[in-house]
Amino acid sequence: xxxxxxLQALLEASQSVTEHRPWPRVIVxxxxxxxxxxxxxSGAWTLLGLWxxxxxxxLAVREAASGTLAIASLPCPTGQFPSVGRCHPPAQRLExxxxxxxxxxxxxxxxxxxxxxxxxxxxxxxxxSATAPGESMPPYRFLPVxxxxxxQIPVGPVHAGIIEPGHFRFTANGExxxxxxxxxxxxxxxxxxxxxxxxxxxxxxxxGRVSGDxxxxxxxxxxxxxxxxxxxxxxxxxxxxxxxxxELERLANHCGDFGAICNDAAFAMMLAYCAVLRERVLRASAxxxxxxxxxxxxxxxxxxxxxxxxxxxxxxxxxxxxxxxxPALIELYDKTASLQNRTEHTGFVKPALIQQxxxxxxxxxxxxxxxxxxxxxxxxxYDELLFDVPVLSESxxxxxVWIRIREVEQSLRLIEQILEQLPVGPIGNALRRPGNARExxxxxxxxxxxxxxxxxxxxxxxxxRCHPRDPSWFQWPLLEAAIEDNIVADFPLCNKSFNCSYSxxxx
Amino acid sequence: xxxxxxxxxxxxxxxxxLLLAPLLTGWIRWVKARLLRRRxxxxxxxxxxxxxxxxxxxxxxxxxxxxxxxxxxLIFSALWVGASLVPTFASGLPFSWAADxxxxxxxxxxxxxxxxxxxxxxGTSFGGIGSSRExxxxxxxxxxxxxxxxxxxxxxxxxxxxxxARFMSTADVGLRVSxxxxxxxxxxxxxxxxxxxPVDNPATHLELTMVHEAMVLEYSGRHLALIELSSSLKLLLxxxxxxxxxxxxxxxxxxxxxxxxxxxxxxxxxxxxLGGFLLALFETSIAKMRVFRVDEFLGAALMLGLLGALLxxxxxxx
Numbered sequence: 133x134x135x136x137x138x139l140q141a142l143l144e145a146s147q148s149v150t151e152h153r154p155w156p157r158v159i160v161x162x163x164x165x166x167x168x169x170x171x172x173x174s175g176a177w178t179l180l181g182l183w184x185x186x187x188x189x190x191l192a193v194r195e196a197a198s199g200t201l202a203i204a205s206l207p208c209p210t211g212q213f214p215s216v217g218r219c220h221p222p223a224q225r226l227e228x229x230x231x232x233x234x235x236x237x238x239x240x241x242x243x244x245x246x247x248x249x250x251x252x253x254x255x256x257x258x259x260x261s262a263t264a265p266g267e268s269m270p271p272y273r274f275l276p277v278x279x280x281x282x283x284q285i286p287v288g289p290v291h292a293g294i295i296e297p298g299h300f301r302f303t304a305n306g307e308x309x310x311x312x313x314x315x316x317x318x319x320x321x322x323x324x325x326x327x328x329x330x331x332x333x334x335x336x337x338x339x340g341r342v343s344g345d346x347x348x349x350x351x352x353x354x355x356x357x358x359x360x361x362x363x364x365x366x367x368x369x370x371x372x373x374x375x376x377x378x379e380l381e382r383l384a385n386h387c388g389d390f391g392a393i394c395n396d397a398a399f400a401m402m403l404a405y406c407a408v409l410r411e412r413v414l415r416a417s418a419x420x421x422x423x424x425x426x427x428x429x430x431x432x433x434x435x436x437x438x439x440x441x442x443x444x445x446x447x448x449x450x451x452x453x454x455x456x457x458x459p460a461l462i463e464l465y466d467k468t469a470s471l472q473n474r475t476e477h478t479g480f481v482k483p484a485l486i487q488q489x490x491x492x493x494x495x496x497x498x499x500x501x502x503x504x505x506x507x508x509x510x511x512x513x514y515d516e517l518l519f520d521v522p523v524l525s526e527s528x529x530x531x532x533v534w535i536r537i538r539e540v541e542q543s544l545r546l547i548e549q550i551l552e553q554l555p556v557g558p559i560g561n562a563l564r565r566p567g568n569a570r571e572x573x574x575x576x577x578x579x580x581x582x583x584x585x586x587x588x589x590x591x592x593x594x595x596x597r598c599h600p601r602d603p604s605w606f607q608w609p610l611l612e613a614a615i616e617d618n619i620v621a622d623f624p625l626c627n628k629s630f631n632c633s634y635s636x637x638x639x
Numbered sequence: 640x641x642x643x644x645x646x647x648x649x650x651x652x653x654x655x656x657l658l659l660a661p662l663l664t665g666w667i668r669w670v671k672a673r674l675l676r677r678r679x680x681x682x683x684x685x686x687x688x689x690x691x692x693x694x695x696x697x698x699x700x701x702x703x704x705x706x707x708x709x710x711x712x713l714i715f716s717a718l719w720v721g722a723s724l725v726p727t728f729a730s731g732l733p734f735s736w737a738a739d740x741x742x743x744x745x746x747x748x749x750x751x752x753x754x755x756x757x758x759x760x761x762g763t764s765f766g767g768i769g770s771s772r773e774x775x776x777x778x779x780x781x782x783x784x785x786x787x788x789x790x791x792x793x794x795x796x797x798x799x800x801x802x803x804a805r806f807m808s809t810a811d812v813g814l815r816v817s818x819x820x821x822x823x824x825x826x827x828x829x830x831x832x833x834x835x836x837p838v839d840n841p842a843t844h845l846e847l848t849m850v851h852e853a854m855v856l857e858y859s860g861r862h863l864a865l866i867e868l869s870s871s872l873k874l875l876l877x878x879x880x881x882x883x884x885x886x887x888x889x890x891x892x893x894x895x896x897x898x899x900x901x902x903x904x905x906x907x908x909x910x911x912x913l914g915g916f917l918l919a920l921f922e923t924s925i926a927k928m929r930v931f932r933v934d935e936f937l938g939a940a941l942m943l944g945l946l947g948a949l950l951x952x953x954x955x956x957x
Contacts, residue, residue: 283764291846399925400675470927471926474929621930
């Protein structure tokens with residue numbers, strides 16, 4: 133048996149869940165579970181997600197060689213399951229979150245500290261027993277650091293700038309960072325609990341608010357998951373309009389990031405110009421779809437807003453402006469030596485770590501991991517569109533900036549193609565009502581990376597359980613690695629080049 | 640009577656410094672905003688900010704000692720005196736006989752010393768980072784500044800600023816490489832000392848990259864107002880210094896007519912406006928450097944100052 137078919141063989145040997153689409157979900161035995169963990173640890177498979185239900189844990193994996201994607205579910209009647217984080221570090225935070233939310237216990241876990249639950253929630257294990265919290269939680273223990281002349285710098289959760297809250301604990305030797313430990317969870321909103329029992333319309337709105345800057349990606353992923361579950365096919369035009377929104381979102385965010393990264397090196401001019409361009413994208417989006425961020429414009433079954441002639445004109449004007457202005461900004465970035473001096477070789481992430489964490493988006497592609505869900509999973513309409521997936525190997529801040537620049541160019545190319553080839557027809561179909569419980573999963577490429585949404589619908593068509601997984605789960609830990617051996621003052625630059633989501637991660 | 644008039648003019652100079660300092664800051668901010676395609680706040684905004692801060696309550700950390708409370712007053716007085724000693728619109732005022740370049744360097748050093756102590760006093764990590772970075776910058780900026788002072792004093796035969804200014808405005812200075820090198824060194828030191836880009840960013844919100852702002856992070860209310868005013872005064876001091884030494888034109892001398900004083904003031908303001916514009920332009924076109932490259936930057940300033948002094952000896956055939 134070759135490695136290429138290993139995951140397939142494992143799936144065939146296990147009991148498959150019938151109403152799960154489009155990829156299989158199998159109920160596995162503890163032995164198969166352990167085989168899966170070994171495969172993850174050996175790097176044969178990439179971890180896509182790990183989440184729990186009161187008596188079951190789900191593990192989404194993808195085999196890069198064959199493109200096979202599957203979810204393995206392990207029933208835990210005793211409330212225990214073999215720890216994933218023990219053999220595969222990228223799963224550690226997901227596993228700690230799973231424990232916080234469901235109360236299941238991983239066996240031989242390396243890190244027993246809570247993650248999202250800071251002891252301030254009104255309930256403990258909201259997705260499990262949902263009991264009132266008993267005794268107060270012991271203070272959070274940061275990882276110990278020993279050595280001479282080391283000192284700690286606690287930063288956050290409230291920062292001097294207007295950004296989301298997160299705590300960063302630096303251990304530094306003078307200016308050199310020895311270790312960074314993140315503490316997140318300050319923007320936990322209980323989205324998964326809110327999703328339990330919500331009807332599909334409300335759930336789509338909730339998922340669209342997991343992370344505001346990726347609302348299109350989330351809404352699309354949720355819509356695809358629900359459509360897969362109910363075997364509804366969205367009309368052709370809806371696919372294309374969704375891609376248009378996704379590319380506009382990517383354009384706006386990459387443009388904003390480009391300026392913000394330069395601004396963190398005190399080069400405010402780039403921010404000024406990029407902010408104008410980003411604003412143009414948002415206004416064009418508002419003209420096209422009636423909302424600057426295009427929130428709630430993608431709904432299960434199609435899209436909620438059609439593109440009018442005005443919108444097409446606005447987009448053409450937008451592209452013309454980008455084609456005119458963006459090259460000058462690229463040149464400005466490339467020719468400003470003082471800026472290059474800050475971004476080059478700063479915040480290097482080992483490509484091996486990127487592979488191990490299955491880190492997507494610009495961070496992954498700046499470090500040699502070519503995964504892009506638009507290409508690797510090729511959901512419509514990207515299977516019919518021409519675009520390149522830029523990949524670099526330098527894995528520093530500069531490379532992450534360049535990936536964004538190249539992706540802006542690709543997004544412009546995609547928008548042009550969409551405008552030329554946009555099919556005519558209806559923009560939405562009613563969801564089918566199969567009359568039984570169904571499950572669906574979808575992966576969509578947001579601007580940050582691949583967003584995964586898994587959903588289980590009841591026979592009545594409401595959401596029984598839904599899990600949105602942000603790309604930041606596999607990016608935040610790498611930020612800790614990126615800052616090592618850098619100086620404290622370069623952290624904002626590294627952090628901005630990652631631009632991970634707090635909200636999407638904290639759920 | 641003449642003495643009284645002289646002291647009156649000196650008093651005017653002191654008041655002028657205090658009044659102009661926020662205006663210069665406001666002007667630079669406004670130019671920067673325009674360069675960044677923003678409308679920008681009014682150039683009077685720093686005055687409003689100072690008034691606002693003066694009216695606000697002071698919040699003191701529990702761990703703050705008397706030093707933390709006293710430091711703003713000490714820093715403010717040192718810088719105000721320093722700024723008032725530099726001839727601006729007129730040379731040869733009463734106080735200028737009493738003080739020279741080295742005294743000004745010493746006043747600046749005193750202010751910095753207390754600011755760094757205040758940064759450490761509360762015991763927060765940011766204050767510590769800021770103070771340690773400030774001292775790293777100062778340990779290189781001060782020698783560079785002194786080198787520049789040596790070059791000037793060798794040329795002019797004095798370290799007393801009014802005489803230097805008078806000497807520099809005469810024809811027998813000529814074109815000297817040493818002076819150009821000194822000017823460059825002084826500008827570099829000024830950029831570093833005033834926490835401007837590329838050494839520090841006065842407008843940053845990123846705690847981890849701050850130098851000056853990190854030290855004053857714990858200050859509030861009237862203390863912060865004094866610190867802010869001191870920073871503006873320091874910037875004005877350096878502008879005046881550069882203007883007085885390297886562009887001493889249009890200055891009135893002591894005992895002139897009120898008209899000459901007014902003319903001198905107008906020229907001085909024009910110099911400030913031009914200097915502020917150039918600073919804003921420079922800051923907009925460059926990114927901040929890595930903290931550990933600041934020593935290279937200031938090392939270059941030190942070398943320039945040294946080179947200026949050496950060239951002077953070589954050209955004199957010593």
